Amino acid sequence: MYSAHQLERARALTYKHSGITLGSNKDVMIANRLDKLKRDVGHDDIDAILNAVERGNHVETFVSSFTTNKTNFFREEFHFDDLKNRVFQEAIAKGGEFKIYCSAASTGEEPYSILMTMEQAKEEYGSPMLNYSLLATDIDLDVLKHATNGVYEWNKNADDFPDWIKPATFFKRRPHPSREGDYLIKAKETLARRVRFNQHNLMAENYPFKPEEFDVVFCRNVLIYFSQADQNVILKKLFRTLKLGGTLYLGHSESPLELTPYVERYGQNIFVKVKEF
Numbered sequence: 572m573y574s575a576h577q578l579e580r581a582r583a584l585t586y587k588h589s590g591i592t593l594g595s596n597k598d599v600m601i602a603n604r605l606d607k608l609k610r611d612v613g614h615d616d617i618d619a620i621l622n623a624v625e626r627g628n629h630v631e632t633f634v635s636s637f638t639t640n641k642t643n644f645f646r647e648e649f650h651f652d653d654l655k656n657r658v659f660q661e662a663i664a665k666g667g668e669f670k671i672y673c674s675a676a677s678t679g680e681e682p683y684s685i686l687m688t689m690e691q692a693k694e695e696y697g698s699p700m701l702n703y704s705l706l707a708t709d710i711d712l713d714v715l716k717h718a719t720n721g722v723y724e725w726n727k728n729a730d731d732f733p734d735w736i737k738p739a740t741f742f743k744r745r746p747h748p749s750r751e752g753d754y755l756i757k758a759k760e761t762l763a764r765r766v767r768f769n770q771h772n773l774m775a776e777n778y779p780f781k782p783e784e785f786d787v788v789f790c791r792n793v794l795i796y797f798s799q800a801d802q803n804v805i806l807k808k809l810f811r812t813l814k815l816g817g818t819l820y821l822g823h824s825e826s827p828l829e830l831t832p833y834v835e836r837y838g839q840n841i842f843v844k845v846k847e848f
């Protein structure tokens with residue numbers, strides 16, 4: 572059990588380091604995350620750990636304990652259909668370099684789904700020369716490590732792939748070292764070399780990107796963790812990095828809020844930038 576004061580300290584530190592807003596209905600979750608933090612830091616005195624975080628120690632471990640990393644391959648599959656069938660074709664028609672930004676990449680299933688979609692589109696539309704790149708970021712160093720390794724359990728993920736993707740084209744498969752009958756898959760180098768994983772906090776004052784740097788921005792299932800005021804600030808920063816005519820993909824319960832007059836809606840949480848903010 573944690574005292575109200577300890578829960579409050581954890582809430583304040585979570586907001587300070589990640590922007591994640593934990594309401595008063597989240598006390599049970601905070602307690603579970605503090606349990607995890609104690610295990611990860613390797614001792615039991617939560618006050619001492621919170622003191623250390625306040626002094627700037629164990630911050631990455633703290634942030635990892637408080638992020639929710641749920642994701643899967645081809646989550647909200649219609650976004651990948653849109654990327655392949657509309658955005659890709661427009662990119663081919665336009666030519667030049669094509670840059671994609673995935674802003675809350677978690678363990679990597681989302682960025683690898685983007686890459687598979689792009690590779691499949693190249694194959695289907697016979698445009699092998701499209702010069703594209705993907706930057707994938709997250710605040711959580713643990714998930715970025717997982718994403719960079721690119722290793723996933725196959726049985727858990729097998730149903731996530733749409734029928735227009737052949738996983739064997741993109742992943743090597745090997746038996747699970749400890750579970751008979753299960754498999755691990757690893758992204759092939761041809762896929763993995765297309766993505767760069769970096770740490771970036773969406774709450775950062777300055778984003779290390781140029782205005783209109785990206786053709787596509789994925790910002791899915793992360794805004795929900797922030798207050799509406801912070802969501803607007805983040806959306807505007809992301810919007811500045813998106814080209815006019817570029818596409819913003821948001822998660823199923825997220826909206827462009829104050830950017831609404833500057834975008835055209837193309838489908839379920841698919842927004843095209845039509846005006847500068």
Ligand SMILES: C[S@@+](CC[C@H](N)C(=O)[O-])C[C@H]1O[C@@H](n2cnc3c(N)ncnc32)[C@H](O)[C@@H]1O
Nearest residue numbers: 589638641642675677710711772773791792793
């Ligand atoms: C629920 S996952 C969503 C992953 C993926 N976008 C998807 O839709 O499946 C949310 C991710 O946002 C990340 N996140 C939370 N706060 C963040 C912040 N301030 N800056 C960047 N990423 C953050 C978490 O670490 C987590 O990996």
